[in-house]
Amino acid sequence: MKKALVIACAVLLLFSAVGCGGSKGPTLTVWSFTDEVHNMVSNYYQKAFPGVNMEYSMTDQGQYENKLDPVLASGRGAPDIIVMEAAFVRKYIESGQLLDLTDIYEAYKDRLLAYPVEVGTYNGRVYGLSWQAAPGAFFYRRSLAKAYLGTDDPATVQTYFSDINTFMQTAEKLKNDSNGSCVTVASRGDIFQFMFAAREQPWIVNNRLVIDRNLELYMDIAKTMYDNRWEGRVGQWSEGWFLGMKGDLKDEAQNDVEVFGYFLPTWGLHYVLKPNTPDTSGDWAMIPGPVPYRWGGTWLGAYKGTAVPEAAKQFIRYLTVDNLFLEQYALDSGDLVSNMMVVDKIKGDYREPFLGGQNHYAEFAEMAKGVNGRLLQGTDRAIEDYFHEAVTAYVEGEKTKALALADFRNQIESLLGL
Numbered sequence: 204m205k206k207a208l209v210i211a212c213a214v215l216l217l218f219s220a221v222g223c224g225g226s227k228g229p230t231l232t233v234w235s236f237t238d239e240v241h242n243m244v245s246n247y248y249q250k251a252f253p254g255v256n257m258e259y260s261m262t263d264q265g266q267y268e269n270k271l272d273p274v275l276a277s278g279r280g281a282p283d284i285i286v287m288e289a290a291f292v293r294k295y296i297e298s299g300q301l302l303d304l305t306d307i308y309e310a311y312k313d314r315l316l317a318y319p320v321e322v323g324t325y326n327g328r329v330y331g332l333s334w335q336a337a338p339g340a341f342f343y344r345r346s347l348a349k350a351y352l353g354t355d356d357p358a359t360v361q362t363y364f365s366d367i368n369t370f371m372q373t374a375e376k377l378k379n380d381s382n383g384s385c386v387t388v389a390s391r392g393d394i395f396q397f398m399f400a401a402r403e404q405p406w407i408v409n410n411r412l413v414i415d416r417n418l419e420l421y422m423d424i425a426k427t428m429y430d431n432r433w434e435g436r437v438g439q440w441s442e443g444w445f446l447g448m449k450g451d452l453k454d455e456a457q458n459d460v461e462v463f464g465y466f467l468p469t470w471g472l473h474y475v476l477k478p479n480t481p482d483t484s485g486d487w488a489m490i491p492g493p494v495p496y497r498w499g500g501t502w503l504g505a506y507k508g509t510a511v512p513e514a515a516k517q518f519i520r521y522l523t524v525d526n527l528f529l530e531q532y533a534l535d536s537g538d539l540v541s542n543m544m545v546v547d548k549i550k551g552d553y554r555e556p557f558l559g560g561q562n563h564y565a566e567f568a569e570m571a572k573g574v575n576g577r578l579l580q581g582t583d584r585a586i587e588d589y590f591h592e593a594v595t596a597y598v599e600g601e602k603t604k605a606l607a608l609a610d611f612r613n614q615i616e617s618l619l620g621l
Contacts, residue, residue: 228254228255228256229255229256229511229514230255230256230257230258230511231255231256231257231258231283231284231511231514231515231518232258232259232260232282232283232284233257233258233259233260233282233283233284233286233518234260234261234262234267234270234271234282234284234285234286235259235260235261235262235267235286236261236262236263236264236267236286236288237261237264237286237288237501238261239501240259240286240501240503240522241259241261243334243522243532244257244259247528247531247532248518248521248522248528251521251528252517252521255514255517255518260282264288268291268294271285271295275295275298275300275506276300278508281300281506281508281509282506283505283506283509283510283511283514283515283518284503284504284505284506284515284518284519285301285503285504285505285506286501286502286503287331287501287502287503287504288499288500288501288502289322289337289497289498289499289500289501289502290584291584292322292323292331292500292502292579293322293579293580293581293583294581294584295330295331295504295581296322296323296324296325296330296331296502296504296581297325297580297581298581299507300506300507301330301331301504301505301506301507302330302504302505302506302507302509302512302515302516303328303329303330303507304323304329304330304331304332304504304505304516304519305328305329306516307329307332307516307519307520307523307524308320308329308332311520311524314524314526314542314543314544314545315332315524315541315542315543316336316541316542316543316546316571316572317572317574317576318336318497318571318574318575318576319332319333319335319336319500319502319541319576320332320576321575321576321577322500322502322576322579323502323504330504331502331503331504332502332503332504332519332523332524333500333501333502333503333523333541334501334503334522334523334529334532334538334540334541334542335469335500335501335538335539335540335541336469336497336500336539336540336541336567336571336574337468337469337470337497337498337499337500337539338468338469338495338496338497338539338567338570338571338573338574339396339397339400339466339467339468339471339492339495339496339497339498339570340466340467340468340489340490340491340492340566340567340570341364341464341465341466341489341490341491341492342464342465342466342467342471342472342476342487342488342489342558343360343463343464343487343488343489343490344450344461344462344463344464344483344486344487345485345486345487345488345559346486347377347385347461347463348360348463348488350381351376351377351380351381351385351463352373355488355559357488357489357490357561357566360488360490361490361491361492363376364490364492364493365493366493366494367398367401367420367424367493367494369493370387370492370493371424371427371428373387374386374387374428374431374433374434375431375433377433377463378431378432378433381461383432384458384459384460384461385460385461385462385463386432386433386434386435386460386461386462386463387428387433387434387463387464388428388434388435388462388463388464388465388466389434389435389437389443389444389447389448389452389462389465390434390435390436390437390438390439390441390444391425391428391429391434391594391598392438392439393434393439393465393466394421394424394425394428394434394466395421395425395591395594396466396496396498397466397492397493397494397496398417398418398420398421398424398494399418399421399496399587400494400495400496400497400574400575401417401493401494402415402417402418402578403415403416403417404578405578405579405580405583406580406582406583406586406615407580407582407619407621410621411621412586412612412615412616412619412621414608414611414612418590419604419608421594422593422594422597422598422604422607422608423604425594425597425598426597426598426604429598429599432454435447435452435454435460435462436454437452445479447460447462447465448462448465448475448476448479448480448483449479449480449482449483450462450483466492466496467498468497468498468499469538469539469567470499471498472489472555472557472558472563473537476557477557484556484557485556485557485558485559486559487557487558487559488558488559488561489558489561489563489566491566491569491570491573495570495572495573495574495575496574497571497574497576503518503519503522503523504519505518505519523541523542524542526542526544526545529542529545530545530548530549533545533546533549534549537564539564539567539568539571543568546564546568547568549564550562550564550565550568551565553565582619585618585619586615589611589614589615589618590611592611593607593608593610593611594607596610
């Protein structure tokens, strides 16, 4: 009977009902789109706080917002803890439905990396905190660097990608010196990541759409790279994009295409490159590239009407700032945490064989310091979808740049009522 009860509790824990110890302490409901937080709850938090009952519900990311939005709007059935992905974190940060976490930030701000807090801040108050950082890097093939740049040393290779103009000059050099076979990136989508980070203004200023000059520059760069075949002309996440990582990409005429590198964040190393390119392990390295940027990440917030605000804050405090937990979690997972005291303590011990022995953790830690999280807005995702359509129409010759931008502006002003 006891064994059956334990099994039943384990099943409930996995499929949304966590908390089987018979504890009379507070109960925290956590809604998430990822099992990453479930792992943190079951393997760390509940061991540190066994008196807290947990109810964990995981919903597919495609349905998560549809489930969350109505309960936040009505206040009925809302979870205590809300897990938020980078694509929609600002939507909830700006919603007015989250508990103020500024007191946690003020108490621990000396140890926290700036940009994750900036993402979670609205009107001077903090409503979301993250345990992780996801700065981006440029990952390149060492063998191609030796062939066309004369060295695979990261410090030297960085000089060929140190700013946007130099990046373009190097793209031309790689194409010319390889007799047309080597492209800088597989997809223009990779270029967008750092060009978006180079913005000086957000999309919306004083209720007006702003098309930052660096986004217009991105359109010109994308067009130039497409026309000159300095990029592989495949979409991000497409079959061709992955083939480029393996060295198996071919153009329309079935000629071999060598892809020099990929712009990817922290998670891109462990979950994109390594599992998809086992035969090229050791032939990769990473550099900062032209502009500090971020890509992805997960934040924690709490519903402002939660019946257990102190328990909710304790949960968020533990997962996002606690030194002992984050050190152990970083060592166990390899995740770059946002607590810089922890990062500084452990960053010297990492070596990544896939990157030829490079200390990726220390490299990412430095890159993260230059990331700007202040320009994000809740409407970014919708705007960017239309912007990518405009870029494609221009790059592939369907519209002039002026017409593509005019149509884009009209779409957004209609969509947002500007």
